[in-house]
Amino acid sequence: MASSRAVPNHAFRRLRAQRSPAEFAAAVRRAAREIGEHVACDARYVGRVEAGEIRCPNYAYERVFLHMFPGLTLKDLGFSAREEVRGRAARIMAEPPPLPPPPPSLPLPPAPVSDTSTAGAIRDTSETSDTNEESDVLRRAFMTSGPVTVMAASLGLGGAPAAAVPAPRRVGETEVAAVEEAVRRIRLLDDRHGADGLYRQATRPLRVAYALLDAGATTRQTTADRLHSGAGELSISVGWLAHDSGRFEDARSHYAEALATARVAADPALEAHAFCNMSFLARDSGRCREAVRAAQAGARAAAQLASPRLLSLLALREAGGWAGLGDRTNCERALSLAHGFFERGPSDADPEWMSFFGEPELESQEALCHEALGDWARAARHAYRATVLQDPHFARNLALYRAELSTDLARAGSPDAAAVAGHQVLDLLDGVQSSRIHTRLATTARVLLPQRRLPEVSAFLDRHAATNAGT
Template sequence: MASSSQASRAVPNLAFRRLRGQRSPGEFAAAVRRAAREIGEQVSCDARYIGRVEAGEIRCPNYAYERVFLHMFPGLTLADLGFTPRERVRGRGAAPQAGPIHPCCPFDGSLHNSPSDSNRDSDEESDVLRRAFMTSGPTTVAASLGFGLGSVPAPGGPPGEAAGRVGETEVNAVEEAVRRIRLLDDRHGADGLYQRAARPLRAAYALLDACTITRRSTAERLHAGAGELAISVGWLAHDSGRFDDARSHYAEALATARVAGDPALEAHAFCNTSFLARDAGRHREAVRTAQAGQRAARQIASPRLLSLLALREAGGWAGLGDRTSCEQSLARAHTYFERGASDADPEWMSFFGEPELEALRAQCWSALGDWSRAAGHARRAAGLQDRRFTRNLALYRAELAADLARAGAPEEAAAAGDRVLDLMDEVRSSRIQTILADTARTLLPHRRTPGVGTFLDRHVSAFRRA
């Protein structure tokens, strides 16, 4: 459905279509992901993305996709690939907004990426998608997607109120909101994002409840998108210490998965529920939900997904103090991980590489009280982590500091803690702050040790500013 003048002006990218050749959009998307891995990039390319490029909806790719495409077609320029110069895309008029909006952010402008982040992650989406989740509430979201103001009733509205129709534009907007939340969480952590992220979630479920969806494929995508959005918002609640809210969002995602018969979404919901249960001290639940996730994941040809779920199970066993079962789960996770990445790996698993594998191993050994072994894995996790993923880098360094402090290495722990504090202007995560506070308390008796006093003073100062 053409719900904006921008969409109606889209010019098909015939040059890009010729480069795809005889491959299907899905096969070409798989080739893009393989090329990305060859140069150390992470892109979530699928057949829909290729279709949108070929339809002219994406006039210029972001910088990550640009590097991948130029790697795939050496000697060609973006113009040769059929794209519009970036300066021309950036220069087009913006929609009226109530305040400053970062081009990558579906929320308000109170949390900005740095200028370098803006350049690296400049929005490649059409104006329709950029505006889709910038306003609050289902009615205004529906209006920005091209519905009339009364098309989508607010929750609790009159049952007879007219319903709109949901098509590609609305589903793309839901999926884009998920990507935006994940991007911002990777860069900045959950604190400050959670309340704003709840707005597009409410709007997505309002679309499900109030609108007519005529195509089965569209309905499946909207259910999957709404479920993934619930998990993403649940993770923001989880990481910022709102465990009850997180549990509710994960349960909502699980219910959506069951209604839609979507094993990939079900596995994801169980994976996060297991993680939450472990953090909340419900270790038996962590084991059982991880096992349920593995049953769902066996319908998907993704060894990496099974590896992550085995690690979640290992974390539950570690919390129960069952070293044997934990080691068995860790061994199973390692075996799955060594089978490598697959084209069937879910898009949300882009974070799960060797650094996260090492970090989850570290958490297991820490829960079992083997601090030195935990510190070894945490050190590898921090050393392997790409610096672009600031939140995870800060987390791994914080866990390393905690393990070193308990392993009887206060000077090294303070040095690791200092490196976390170096990142705290960029990252806001209650999880990381809690780990760092616990480490500071552990190091208090060692204040006279070189470096420890400096770290403790910096830590106090940082928390006062916060």
Template sequence: MASSAVTSSQSPRPPRPNLAFRRLRGQRSPGEFAAAVRRAAREIEERVSCDARYIGRVEAGEIRCPNYAYERVFLHMFPGRTLTDLGFSPRSSVRGRGARDTDEAPPPHTTSPAYTTGETEETYETYDTQDPYDTHENHEESDVQRRAFMTGGTATVAAASLGPFGITFGAPAADRRVHRVGTSEAGALEEAVRRIRLLDDRHGADGLYRRAAAPLRTAYELLDAGTTRQTTADRLYAGAGELAISVGWLAHDSGRFEDARSHYAEALATARMSGDPALEAHAFCNTAFLARDAGRPREAVRAAQAAQRAARPLGSPRLLSLLALREAGGWAGLADRPGCEQALVRAQTLFERGPSETDPEWMTFYGEAELEGLEAQCWSTLGDWTRAARHARRAAHLQDPHFTRNIALYTAELADDLARGGRPDEAALAGLRVLDLLGEVQSSRIQTMLAGTARVLLPHRRASGVSAFLERHASLPRIT
């Protein structure tokens, strides 16, 4: 992959921070506040895919006015206030205008029909707030996405929502007239990562993985095209690396372990090339998780320890907590109970320090439910079924309903632990709950777990409820 050419250029006028919005967030982390925004949206039957990065952009003043969906949610969260009270500019003052005033317009240049304009900073919300469910924006791309979400299945949804780049994915790179890329492409790349994660949270990986390959190819083509600003280059490298990790996770969760390993390695190489310790820690984190699932526990321990070395300067206790859990999973795979217990204690201690401003945006999934779920997996690997079931039950109970896939995952873990712990009736009930969720969730990992549970329950097929679970499970399509 070629390195981006970075030269100096005139910087645009910096945005004015939205201090009013920052005060409303209070002591909550950006990820926690984003979760509160999503909960408020569900209360009024609105759908927004808010995350920590979106909150950060609002507070930095990069989004001067939200779209209509977010406006309704914010006004619901803070009744009696106007958009101006929340620190936003009136819609009439920003609609249809770029961040530059007329005297700051860039010199004329030729643009490629395949690319959007490079170095324009958006002030009216586009990428990070143009939610695919928003029915009030009239942009052509939003209309296409809206129809896909209204009428299509998961695969159609993925096809529409993974293409915000404004680039024709199918055209060979040699056929494109390349120019220096800028903030529009960087924002589109970050949006692709966000939408993949959102769809995975709701639907699982199986229907998404193949659709995500084209945006990933495009991401690295953007790096080869180069940019005129170091800050934009940094965003492109980080975005490409995070996209490689997201696509790797889709491969991981759908049972394509070798593909996942390749994508994680690509993300790690990108992190090393750009000197990005946060991306390096994330890549090693996922590598450790994959190694554990692939039956390479010693590699899992070493990768988790490497992730912790990269993450220490970042100052995020929650990130270090997650990485300690990854290490614990490796020790459990080595049947090293003392090593596992020590890592679990460290993970719990770090978690209790609470969220911080330095928590990476991709960690919005990591809350108390995930902590319980990962600990359940450790005890299950060690064969302590009773303790594993207790933690899995807590995980399923604590999980935010937004993370449908995780609810199915924790419940599948619970069913398996109960079955192996000699409680077939309860295991069958949990298994039936997972089957109810499989209409929304497509995850080979979860289906593999259920298949294992079914095998354990076969000797108990005459027990109350077990036969119903086994019959429904037998009707599932075979995993290919």
């Protein structure tokens, strides 16, 4: 069983040499400016790296460190490979032994084909998808029904629809791995491009996954457990795409399906995830009391796991519900709880889907709470921190945080600064499609309209209007 205990990074400590953590952090910030990066490095961050709490730096820090120490790799710096960190399982389990070859009567998964084939292009990246997140080939393949191609090919279904899954059919490692890979690819593409262009395509592999569950012909219990977990996580991922693109009823249905799968499989990690997303959706839908109850239910499920970060996120969800109800006391209590859990640091038991949850998201969620309570200046401070801390590789989140900042600044009485933040969001919209972000920008524009006489505000409003006219 893996340990949640961090392993000190002695290699990184040696590179710091005689400099204090604060002096080394200053050197990191200087190096970042030399290559046009912005990192909020301080002595605390350096200490976390040396203590082994940060197993792999984000992309901005990676570029800075490799600039500071030319010729060295992340491994030389004492870090783990990114695919190892982002690919760790949501819970610790022994891998089942390899399945024997299927009998000749069952279709074998097709061998990888040439690079000119869409399906082959994706299959060839199956072991390195986390290190090829910016691949245009992968994105084009997904957007042209790539997930369906991958799932169908991997499951031996050719181009058949989900209803054509043969029963009984033995479900083994190949099928389960295809479901898990579909979840990872959806998350990676959402990180980069937002939900609007992905939702319809992603529902099709989801139907295939649940058809496999219905077939029920698994060869061992560990395979059945992984299939239930994978199908549930896929349902949540598709639900999130619906949620982020404004299809709230679709999202509610997908989250409920995931929760039912978790209950059937007695899977507390999946149950906690489903409740977490249900709470967020309820808050966005104006059902704030339900948001509180769902977050509390998720915390009860998460108590069976060893993940303080998951408990932190669920406390943030609860805080959002209390804020929506106008209950400042309970909101502040939940926020304090969230910070307490977050400060305990990461754990090997942290679910894979929580790779997005770091300090930027913590700041963003706290900003949303202060927004709901009408404290716009305080919300703007937290939203600004989220934009500064966010790795620019995750374009969707960066655009969202800046959109939140623009609204908060506009309502806090800083129209010029709000317009600047709005322009920064518009700069990112060519590659990001999220109804949530567009709604945010529309709110900013509406709030700024009375200040149109200001040049910066006028320029933003004109550009925002032109962008909307062109979509």
